[in-house]
Amino acid sequence: DVKVTQSSRYLVKRTGExxxxxxxxxxxxxxxxxxxxxxxxxxxxxYFSYDxxxxxxxxxxxxxxxxxxxxxxxxxxxxSASTNQTSMYLCAxxxxxxxxxxxxxDGTRLSIL
Amino acid sequence: xxxxxxSLFLSVREGDSSVINCTYTDSSSTYxxxxxxxxxxxLQLLTYIFxxxxxxxxxxxxxxxxKKDKHLSLRIADTQTGDSAIYFCxxxxxxxxxxxxxxxxxxxxxx
Numbered sequence: 650d651v652k653v654t655q656s657s658r659y660l661v662k663r664t665g666e667x668x669x670x671x672x673x674x675x676x677x678x679x680x681x682x683x684x685x686x687x688x689x690x691x692x693x694x695x696y697f698s699y700d701x702x703x704x705x706x707x708x709x710x711x712x713x714x715x716x717x718x719x720x721x722x723x724x725x726x727x728x729s730a731s732t733n734q735t736s737m738y739l740c741a742x743x744x745x746x747x748x749x750x751x752x753x754x755d756g757t758r759l760s761i762l
Numbered sequence: 763x764x765x766x767x768x769s770l771f772l773s774v775r776e777g778d779s780s781v782i783n784c785t786y787t788d789s790s791s792t793y794x795x796x797x798x799x800x801x802x803x804x805l806q807l808l809t810y811i812f813x814x815x816x817x818x819x820x821x822x823x824x825x826x827x828x829k830k831d832k833h834l835s836l837r838i839a840d841t842q843t844g845d846s847a848i849y850f851c852x853x854x855x856x857x858x859x860x861x862x863x864x865x866x867x868x869x870x871x872x873x
Contacts, residue, residue, distance in 0.1 A: 653804075655804075679859075680859040691850075691865040691866055697859075697860070699859070739804055741805075743859050745859065746857050747859070750795055751805075751807075751861055752807065753804035753805040753806070755803055756802070756804045758802070
């Protein structure tokens, strides 16, 4: 089974802090994705990556950046956290660019105070 | 552009069948997925169907696809309280690896 692990289930940070959310997958998947989930808005794609050191903007990249230095790890960075970035963050991976299902981690519930 | 629509809420009694509906817009060959999200957790892949199929059954789950109307449904037989969750329909987009998700349907199962 594919295992996608997000480093924290719950995280509380302060406005202006630099925040790192980490995600690791163990199936040698090429693709990795970061979403945020908010009530009434569903899942929105922030950034994704097709390979090491590659990144693509999703639908809502403003205020975020990503890093993929190793194939198994995809980090989401909030450069200067703001209260409107309080949300549930979900990481996913998939095998390649074909029609493949995405496999999700358990999510990180981030609160910015 | 591609879009996936779902109704937001469904309430059923334990033991009844649940039917969750979804419509999609992509006209090319595609895969369609159903995910389940329990409170406070990530999305769990339940099942999927290719757009040239009509039906797929997996234990209590039946997926029906109406290609003409681009309508997808997930039927859960003998619904249990443990089936209470949010169910997401998703469509695969070309050779991008990306999925388009519906808004999710909250299924409430009453004892």
